[in-house]
Amino acid sequence: MSMHQGRERLVVVGGDAAGMSAASQARRLKGPEELEIVAFERGHFTSFSACGIPYWVGGAVPERDDLIARTPEEHRARDIDLRLRTEVTELDVAGRRVRARDVESGAESWMSYDKLVIATGARPVRPELPGADAPGVHGVQTLDDGQALIDTLSRAKGRRAVVVGAGYIGVEMAEALIDRGFEVTVVNRGEQPMSTLDPDMGRLVHRAMEGLGITMVNGTEVTKILTGADGRVRAVATQHAEYPADVVVLGIGVRPETALARAAGLPLGAHGGLLTDLAMRVRGHQNIWAGGDCVEVLNLVSGQEQYVPLGTHANKHGQVIGTNAGGGYATFPGVVGTAVSKVCDLEIARTGLREKDARRVGLEFEAVTIESTSRAGYYPGASPMTVKMLAERRTGRLLGVQIVGREGAAKRVDIAAVALTARLTVEQMTALDLGYAPPFSPVWDPVLVAARKAARKVRGS
Amino acid sequence: MSMHQGRERLVVVGGDAAGMSAASQARRLKGPEELEIVAFERGHFTSFSACGIPYWVGGAVPERDDLIARTPEEHRARDIDLRLRTEVTELDVAGRRVRARDVESGAESWMSYDKLVIATGARPVRPELPGADAPGVHGVQTLDDGQALIDTLSRAKGRRAVVVGAGYIGVEMAEALIDRGFEVTVVNRGEQPMSTLDPDMGRLVHRAMEGLGITMVNGTEVTKILTGADGRVRAVATQHAEYPADVVVLGIGVRPETALARAAGLPLGAHGGLLTDLAMRVRGHQNIWAGGDCVEVLNLVSGQEQYVPLGTHANKHGQVIGTNAGGGYATFPGVVGTAVSKVCDLEIARTGLREKDARRVGLEFEAVTIESTSRAGYYPGASPMTVKMLAERRTGRLLGVQIVGREGAAKRVDIAAVALTARLTVEQMTALDLGYAPPFSPVWDPVLVAARKAARKVRGS
Numbered sequence: 001m002s003m004h005q006g007r008e009r010l011v012v013v014g015g016d017a018a019g020m021s022a023a024s025q026a027r028r029l030k031g032p033e034e035l036e037i038v039a040f041e042r043g044h045f046t047s048f049s050a051c052g053i054p055y056w057v058g059g060a061v062p063e064r065d066d067l068i069a070r071t072p073e074e075h076r077a078r079d080i081d082l083r084l085r086t087e088v089t090e091l092d093v094a095g096r097r098v099r100a101r102d103v104e105s106g107a108e109s110w111m112s113y114d115k116l117v118i119a120t121g122a123r124p125v126r127p128e129l130p131g132a133d134a135p136g137v138h139g140v141q142t143l144d145d146g147q148a149l150i151d152t153l154s155r156a157k158g159r160r161a162v163v164v165g166a167g168y169i170g171v172e173m174a175e176a177l178i179d180r181g182f183e184v185t186v187v188n189r190g191e192q193p194m195s196t197l198d199p200d201m202g203r204l205v206h207r208a209m210e211g212l213g214i215t216m217v218n219g220t221e222v223t224k225i226l227t228g229a230d231g232r233v234r235a236v237a238t239q240h241a242e243y244p245a246d247v248v249v250l251g252i253g254v255r256p257e258t259a260l261a262r263a264a265g266l267p268l269g270a271h272g273g274l275l276t277d278l279a280m281r282v283r284g285h286q287n288i289w290a291g292g293d294c295v296e297v298l299n300l301v302s303g304q305e306q307y308v309p310l311g312t313h314a315n316k317h318g319q320v321i322g323t324n325a326g327g328g329y330a331t332f333p334g335v336v337g338t339a340v341s342k343v344c345d346l347e348i349a350r351t352g353l354r355e356k357d358a359r360r361v362g363l364e365f366e367a368v369t370i371e372s373t374s375r376a377g378y379y380p381g382a383s384p385m386t387v388k389m390l391a392e393r394r395t396g397r398l399l400g401v402q403i404v405g406r407e408g409a410a411k412r413v414d415i416a417a418v419a420l421t422a423r424l425t426v427e428q429m430t431a432l433d434l435g436y437a438p439p440f441s442p443v444w445d446p447v448l449v450a451a452r453k454a455a456r457k458v459r460g461s
Numbered sequence: 462m463s464m465h466q467g468r469e470r471l472v473v474v475g476g477d478a479a480g481m482s483a484a485s486q487a488r489r490l491k492g493p494e495e496l497e498i499v500a501f502e503r504g505h506f507t508s509f510s511a512c513g514i515p516y517w518v519g520g521a522v523p524e525r526d527d528l529i530a531r532t533p534e535e536h537r538a539r540d541i542d543l544r545l546r547t548e549v550t551e552l553d554v555a556g557r558r559v560r561a562r563d564v565e566s567g568a569e570s571w572m573s574y575d576k577l578v579i580a581t582g583a584r585p586v587r588p589e590l591p592g593a594d595a596p597g598v599h600g601v602q603t604l605d606d607g608q609a610l611i612d613t614l615s616r617a618k619g620r621r622a623v624v625v626g627a628g629y630i631g632v633e634m635a636e637a638l639i640d641r642g643f644e645v646t647v648v649n650r651g652e653q654p655m656s657t658l659d660p661d662m663g664r665l666v667h668r669a670m671e672g673l674g675i676t677m678v679n680g681t682e683v684t685k686i687l688t689g690a691d692g693r694v695r696a697v698a699t700q701h702a703e704y705p706a707d708v709v710v711l712g713i714g715v716r717p718e719t720a721l722a723r724a725a726g727l728p729l730g731a732h733g734g735l736l737t738d739l740a741m742r743v744r745g746h747q748n749i750w751a752g753g754d755c756v757e758v759l760n761l762v763s764g765q766e767q768y769v770p771l772g773t774h775a776n777k778h779g780q781v782i783g784t785n786a787g788g789g790y791a792t793f794p795g796v797v798g799t800a801v802s803k804v805c806d807l808e809i810a811r812t813g814l815r816e817k818d819a820r821r822v823g824l825e826f827e828a829v830t831i832e833s834t835s836r837a838g839y840y841p842g843a844s845p846m847t848v849k850m851l852a853e854r855r856t857g858r859l860l861g862v863q864i865v866g867r868e869g870a871a872k873r874v875d876i877a878a879v880a881l882t883a884r885l886t887v888e889q890m891t892a893l894d895l896g897y898a899p900p901f902s903p904v905w906d907p908v909l910v911a912a913r914k915a916a917r918k919v920r921g922s
Contacts, residue, residue, distance in 0.1 A: 017904075052839060052899045061899075066839035069904075168898075312897035315904050319913075328922070333892050340896035349896055378513060378527035411869065411902070414876045414895045421893060422883030431794050432882060434875045435801035435810055436773035437629075438513045438522075441872070443478075443530075443776050461789070 008035050010325055011098055011113035013088045013260070015041025016048065017311050018292025019119030020070065021318020022325060023080050029326030032079040038111060039080055040100050042087035045143050046072050051311050053146040054169070057153070058176030064143055091116075091264035093285070115287050115325050118261055118274060119318070122254035122293035122309045127164070131225030136233035137248045140169060149249065153180050158246035161185070162236045164222050166193035169251035171205070171343045174214050177249070178344070185215040185243045187222055187236060196339060197402050198354050200369065201388050204404040208346040217243070254309050256294045269296040271307035278331040280321045289325060291317025291332075298334035301352050301399060301420055302361045308335055336420040337400075340410035349413035352400030352420050353390060364393040366457040372446035374408040376438035385409050389416075389426065389450040396425035396458040401447070408440070415447045426454040469496055471786055472559055472574035474549045474721070476502025477509065478772050479753025480580030481531065482779020483786060484541050490787030493540040499572060500541055501561050503548035506604050507533050512772050514607040515630070518614070519637030525604055552577070552725035554746070576748050576786050579722055579735060580779070583715035583754035583770045588625070592686030597694035598709045601630060610710065614641050619707035622646070623697045625683050627654035630712035632666070632804045635675050638710070639805070646676040646704045648683055648697060657800060658863050659815050661830065662849050665865040669807040678704070715770050717755045730757040732768035739792040741782045750786060752778025752793075759795035762813050762860060762881055763822045769796055797881040798861075801871040810874035813861025813881050814851060825854040827918040833907035835869040837899035846870050850877075850887065850911040857886035857919040862908070869901070876908045887915040 010026055012019045023037050039046075047070040055061045075082045083100070089108065090099040097112040124139040126132055136156075138149040161177040163170050166188035177184045186193065186209070192202025193209060193216065206216050220238045225248060228234040235242045256273035258266075267275045267283045273296035275283045280295075282288040292314035296305040316332055323330035338351040358365045367390050375382040385405030392399055401416035403409045419429055429451035436443055444452070471487055473480045484498050500507075508531040516522045536543045544561070550569065551560040558573040585600040587593055597617075599610040622638040624631050627649035638645045647654065647670070653663025654670060654677065667677050681699045686709060689695040696703045717734035719727075728736045728744045734757035736744045741756075743749040753775035757766040777793055784791035799812040819826045828851050836843040846866030853860055862877035864870045880890055890912035897904055905913075 049837065049839070049899065049904070051897070051904075052837060055840060055899055060841050061839050310897065311904050312895070316892065331892075333889075335894045338894045338896050340898045340901055342898065342900055347901075351894070351896075376510065376513060378510070378522050379516060380521050408872065410898070410900075411872065411896055412875075414873075414893075414906075415879055417894050417896065418876055418879035418883065418885075421889075422879065422885060424879075424883060428794075428882075431777065431792075432875075433796045433799045433812070433878050434773070435799050435812075435872055435878065436512070436771065437801045437803065437871070438510065438516055439803055439871075440801055440808075443510070443512075443772050445875075 007033065008114040009112065010035055010037045010115045010117065011111060012037065012039035012117040012119060013098060014119035014121055014292070015039050015046040015082060015084070016119065016121055016292065017314035018318040018321070019117060020047045020075060021315050022117045022119065022289070022291065022321040023075065024078065025319050025322025026326035027078050027080060029323065029328055035326070037080045039075070039082045040086045040088050041082065041084050042103055043142060043144070044084060046070065046075060046082065048143055049311060050141060053140050053143070054172035054176045056146055057140065057149055057173070058179035060179070064147060067143065088260060091260050093264050093266070093288070116289070117321055117325065118282065118288065118290040118294060119292045120257040120260060120294045123257045124250065124254050125252040126250065127222065127252060129222060129225055131227050131233065134225060134227045134233045135231060136246065137225055137250065139250050140173060141254065152247050156246040159183055160244050161247045161249065162187060162243050162245040163249045163251055164236065165251035165253065166190065167195060167251060167253055168339065168341045169253070171209070171341060173249045173251050174209065175343045178212065178214065185217060187217045187220055187238060187243065189219070189221055191219055193218070194348060196350055197348070198388065201386070201402045201404055204386055205343070205346065205348055209343055212344050254293065256307060258294050261294070269305045271296055271305070273307050275305065278333060279324050280317055280332055289321040291321050300334040300336050302357060304361060306335070306337070308337065310339065336417050338413060338417040340413060342410065345406050347405055347407070347409035349403040349410045350401070351413050351417045352398065354400060355390065358390060358399055363399060365390045365399055366393060366454060368450060368453040368457055370446065370450045370453055372449050373442055374405060375440060376442050379438040381407065383407055385446050387446045387450040389454045391426040391454045391458050393458065396427050396455065398424055398426055398429060401450070412447060426451045426458060430455050468494065469575040470573065471496055471498045471576045471578065472572060473498065473500035473578040473580060474559065475580035475582055475753070476500050476507040476543060476545070477580065477582055477753065478775035479779040479782070480578060481508045481536060482776050483578045483580065483750070483752065483782040484536065485539065486780050486783025487787035488539050488541060490784065490789055496787070498541045500536070500543045501547045501549050502543065502545050503564055504603060504605070505545060507531065507536060507543065509604055510772060511602060514601050514604070515633035515637045517607055518601065518610055518634070519640035521640070525608060528604065549721060552721050554725050554727070554749070577750070578782055578786065579743065579749065579751040579755060580753045581718040581721060581755045584718045585711065585715050586713040587711065588683065588713060590683060590686055592688050592694065595686060595688045595694045596692060597707065598686055598711065600711050601634060602715065613708050617707040620644055621705050622708045622710065623648060623704050623706040624710045624712055625697065626712035626714065627651065628656060628712060628714055629800065629802045630714070632670070632802060634710045634712050635670065636804045639673065639675065646678060648678045648681055648699060648704065650680070650682055652680055654679070655809060657811055658809070659849065662847070662863045662865055665847055666804070666807065666809055670804055673805050715754065717768060719755050722751070722755070730766045732757055732766070734768050736766065739794060740785050741778055741793055750782040752782050761795040761797050763818060765822060767796070767798070769798065771800065797878050799874060799878040801874060803871065806867050808866055808868070808870035810864040810871045811862070812874050812878045813859065815861060816851065819851060819860055824860060826851045826860055827854060827915060829911060829914040829918055831907065831911045831914055833910050834903055835866060836901060837903050840899040842868070844868055846907050848907045848911040850915045852887040852915040852919050854919065857888050857916065859885055859887055859890060862911070873908060887912045887919060891916050
C-alpha cells in the first residue's frame with residue numbers, strides 16, 4: 001500500500017478511547033521496526049472514561065486518575081509517539097499529511113502519514129444562550145471539565161443546582177449532584193426525561209426522579225442564564241420561570257467533532273459524523289480509518305446510519321481499526337442501539353428502535369408493556385420492573401426493548417440486544433432458555449413475559 | 462379428534478408447574494362447556510415453587526404459602542376439577558382411561574379421557590444406604606419435605622449439618638443451613654462441587670464455599686448414615702471418615718417419575734424421561750402430552766435429548782401443552798442448558814456444553830477462561846468475575862459459557878443463552894452491542910472479553 005520502503009507511519013488524530021485503542025492494537029500486531037505510530041491529542045489526557053465523570057463528580061469514584069485507563073507514559077512505553085497538547089489543524093488527504101499545532105507555543109508543522117486514524121471525538125452542544133459561558137456553568141465532557149465542576153461545587157455558596165437536559169448525562173449528573181448534597185432541578189426540552197425512551201417509559205423515569213426529590217421541569221426551553229453582580233451564574237430562566245442556581249450543568253449532548261474531516265472533503269452523514277465502511281475505513285479512502293464519537297454507525301435494526309457516541313463503541317472501533325491498520329482483518333458490523341443508565345437505584349435501559357424510530361424507517365409494529373419483578377415475587381428484594389417491547393407486524397421480528405426498574409433492570413436489556421442482532425422474532429424469544437432461580441428472576445423472566453404478550457399481539461390472538 | 466359428541470375431557474396427571482400450567486392455559490382457550498378438565502395430584506399442594514424451598518428453609522422466604530403460585534381453590538374457581546391426594550395408579554392408553562386412587566381411603570376408580578397430560582414430575586434420588594430413612598435425614602423436593610426439615614432444624618440438639626451432594630440443591634441447602642446458624646459439611650462424590658460446571662470452574666465454587674466456612678469434602682461417597690441410641694441420625698460415614706450430624710440433607714438430584722408411563726408402554730429416553738415431539742406430544746400418541754420434570758428435552762447445542770428438571774422449563778411446557786390441548790398451536794423447540802444458582806453472595810451460572818459434553822457428542826472445541834469485573838474497575842463495588850467459554854473448532858460457533866462471580870454474574874449468562882439459541886459464532890459475539898455504563902459493566906463486558914479471546918484462539922492468532 002505504502003510508497004515508502006521499510007517502515008510505515010500510522011498517524012492517529014485524537015488520543016482517547018478509539019484513537020488509543022487503535023494505536024495499541026496496531027502496535028500489538030506490528031512492532032516499531034515495521035510501523036511508526038504517532039498520536040496527537042490536544043488535551044492533557046489519554047484513554048479516559050468520560051462515562052465515569054458523573055461518578056467522580058458525585059464522589060463514588062474518589063480520584064480523577066481512577067478514570068484513566070492508560071496513561072501517556074504507558075502508551076509511550078509501548079513505542080507509541082504520543083504528543084499531548086498538540087492539535088491537528090488540517091488534514092491534507094491528497095498530500096497524505098496532517099498539520100499539527102503545539103497548543104502552548106502555537107508552533108505548527110506538517111507530518112506525513114501512510115495510514116491515518118481520525119478519532120476526533122465529539123464536542124458538547126453549548127446552547128446559544130446569553131450567560132452560557134458565565135462562571136458556574138459547566139459541561140462534563142473532559143476530565144478538565146469534571147475538575148472545574150468539582151471545584152465549583154466545593155466553593156459554591158448555596159446548594160442549588162440546575163441541570164439542563166435530561167438525557168444520559170443529565171440524569172447521571174442529577175444523581176451526582178444529589179450525592180454532593182445539592183437540591184437539583186432538571187430543565188428538559190422534551191416531553192419526558194430520557195428522550196431515548198418512548199415517552200410512556202420516560203414518564204416512569206420522571207416519576208422516579210421526582211421520588212428522589214429532584215424537581216423535574218419538562219417541555220421547557222432554557223432561554224437565558226442569569227448572572228449576579230459578581231458575574232457568576234445565579235439562575236436559569238425559561239419562558240415561564242426562573243430557577244435559582246449556584247451551579248448549572250449542561251447535559252444537552254454532543255455532536256461529532258468533524259470540522260477537520262469536513263474541511264478535508266471526507267464524507268459526512270446526515271448527523272454530521274464521518275461515514276465509514278464495515279472495516280471502519282472512511283468511505284472511498286483505503287488508508288484512512290475513523291472511529292469513536294466522530295463517526296456514524298449502522299443501526300442493524302433500522303438499516304440506517306445513526307449517531308451513537310458511547311465509549312463501548314469507541315473501544316470496539318479502535319480494536320477493529322488497529323487490527324486493520326496493523327495488517328489484520330476485522331469489521332464492526334453495526335449497533336442495535338443499546339444503552340443503560342441509572343439515577344440512584346433506578347435503572348434505565350433501551351435497545352433497538354423506539355416507536356418513532358420504527359415509524360421513521362417505515363416499520364409497522366405492535367407495542368406491549370408489562371409489569372413484572374426482578375426476582376421471584378416471594379424472594380426478598382424483588383422489585384418492580386417495567387418492560388416495553390416492539391415487534392414488527394406480520395414478521396414478528398423484535399424491534400426494540402425498553403426497561404425501567406431497580407436492581408437487574410439495566411443489564412437485562414442484553415437479552416434483547418443479542419436477540420436483535422440475531423433477528424429473532426418475539427415468538428422465538430418466548431422459548432429462550434434464560435437463567436432462572438428465585439433470587440435472580442421470576443419463573444418467567446420479565447423479558448419472556450413481554451415476548452409472550454408481544455407474540456400474542458402479532459398473531460392477533 | 463374425539464369420538465365423543467360435545468364436550469371433551471382433558472385429564473391431567475400431576476398438579477404442579479407443568480400440569481397446572483397446561484390446565485390453566487387450556488382453560489384460557491376453551492371454556493367449561495367445550496372442555497372438561499380434571500387434574501389429579503397425589504400431594505396436598507398445587508403449583509408450588511420447588512426452587513424456592515431452600516430459601517424458605519433458610520428463612521429468606523417467611524411462609525410456606527409464599528411458594529404457592531396458585532392455590533387449589535384458585536384452580537377450582539377457573540373450572541378445573543382438581544383432585545388432591547388422588548394418585549393415578551395406571552394409564553390405559555388403548556382404553557383412553559386412567560385409574561385413580563384416593564390416597565386416604567384407598568378407593569380406586571377409572572376415568573376416561575379424550576386428551577391426557579402426563580406431568581408426574583421427578584422423584585428424588587435416595588441413596589441405597591443403611592440409615593437413609595432415619596429421622597433427621599431429609600430430602601427437599603416437596604413442601605412437606607421442607608416443613609419436615611424446618612421442624613427438625615428447630616428441634617435439633619446440635620448445630621452440625623451434613624449435606625450430601627453439591628449440585629444446585631446441595632449448594633443452595635448449604636447456604637440455607639448457614640443462614641439457620643448451622644455448621645455445614647458438604648460431602649460430594651464429584652471432583653468439585655457443581656458438576657454441571659467443568660472442574661476448573663467448580664474449583665472456584667469450592668474455594669468460595671470454603672471461604673464461607675463450609676467444610677467441603679469432594680471425591681467421596683457416603684457409605685452409611687449412622688444413627689444414635691434414639692434412632693435419629695448422628696453422623697454420615699464415608700470410606701475414610703465420619704462426619705457428625707444433627708441433621709442430614711440429601712441433595713443428590715432427581716430422576717424422572719415415569720413408572721406409570723413405562724408400565725403403559727410409552728416411549729422413554731436414555732435418561733428415563735418421556736420422549737415427546739416439538740409440540741410436547743408423547744411420541745406416537747396424538748392425544749397424550751407430557752411435560753415438566755418427567756420428560757427429556759432436546760438440547761439445541763448437542764442435538765441430543767437431555768434431562769433438565771427445572772421449573773422454568775416445566776412452566777414453558779405447560780404453556781405449550783395447554784395451548785395445543787386447547788386447540789391452538791405452540792412448540793417447545795428445546796433448551797440450551799442454562800442454569801443459575803447462588804451460595805450466599807457467590808453467583809454461579811452455566812449454559813450450553815461443558816468440555817465433556819462437547820466431547821461426548823463429537824464436537825472439537827477451543828476453551829478459554831478470563832477474569833474481569835462486574836462493573837467498571839474504578840466503580841465502587843466492582844467484584845471479580847470469571848468467564849469460561851467454549852467455541853467449536855473451525856466454525857467458531859459458541860458451545861457453552863460458565864460464569865462464577867458475585868453480583869451480576871448469574872444473569873450475564875443470558876447473553877450466551879440467546880447467542881447459543883441463535884447459533885452465533887464467538888467472532889460474531891465480539892461485536893455484540895451490550896449495555897455499558899460504569900455501574901453495570903466494564904467498557905468491554907466480561908462476556909465480550911471471553912468472546913474476543915475465544916475468537917483469537919479459533920482463528921489461531
